[in-house]
């Protein structure tokens with residue numbers, strides 16, 4: 001278990017952490033998210049004894065990292081995959097770590113195999129690609145068979161095969177009862193790997209919850225449906241107290257006097273607060289054709305962007321002509337870099 005309690009860290013005028021508190025449970029992959037500059041790396045560095053907090057505590061298994069005698073047995077970490085002496089081979093790097101932590105040589109062979117590095121284990125780490133370096137960093141993190149894993153952006157540089165491998169590995173390690181704290185900006189990957197989520201912004205906790213909870217809260221409940229009789233069905237639904245709209249906020253067909261009330265190909269409606277059972281039965285009762293019916297869902301990425309909208313410090317701007325309508329001008333668009 002990882003416990004972060006009231007961490008404060010000031011770098012000159014920049015307040016990197018502003019009373020941050022959260023926990024990461026054993027037996028779970030906890031995703032650690034936040035916009036650029038939110039304070040994730042600072043929190044992880046303090047947790048791993050690489051930096052000092054101005055106030056607050058960070059413990060692993062109830063103890064400060066600095067107080068651990070052979071830390072690799074309890075905590076495996078990956079902060080910077082390229083932080084390896086470039087002339088050392090992967091094998092020598094792991095062997096040196098194993099010797100200094102009283103870990104058997106058999107574990108070196110084991111983690112090289114687990115991370116798919118057997119064939120390149122004698123090559124210099126400095127010649128490794130980013131993906132290979134990430135695998136070596138993961139091998140080092142796993143070396144002491146630790147109960148806790150702390151990984152900062154481990155997916156960076158991995159190929160699709162490597163991403164699927166890592167996802168399975170982290171979930172399997174958590175299923176064995178280990179604590180896995182994982183930071184990543186790749187929301188689709190986080191959605192598939194993590195169960196719990198900690199979201200921070202400007203050094204403060206924004207949410208500690210599960211992936212499922214954050215997504216369902218952002219969706220706000222409701223139903224999405226497609227029907228050729230949109231105007232008629234919208235009238236029925238409103239008559240029963242539902243709020244009806246369209247995905248892009250344009251008017252529901254038939255709302256403007258004289259406008260068409262439907263479309264043979266169907267019009268998509270969003271119904272707030274209903275369930276698919278309720279809306280499906282109502283459509284059948286009213287003999288209204290429904291071509292599609294599903295719960296309103298948002299992706300983790302959309303939910304995360306809603307949550308952190310006011311916390312983004314570094315926002316890029318770009319102008320794109322890729323999707324310009326013929327002869328049309330594309331307006332400047334905000335782009336969030338993360």
Ligand SMILES: Nc1ncnc2c1ncn2[C@@H]1O[C@H](COP(=O)(O)OP(=O)(O)OP(=O)(O)O)[C@@H](O)[C@H]1O
Pocket residue numbers: 011014015016034035036037038039040041042043
């Ligand atoms: N060593 C340092 N010296 C000065 N300022 C620092 C230092 N480390 C971090 N900061 C500042 O602290 C804040 C938090 O940075 P941190 O690297 O922890 O964020 P992050 O969430 O990991 O960001 P990213 O997603 O971009 O990696 C930023 O404003 C950063 O500029």
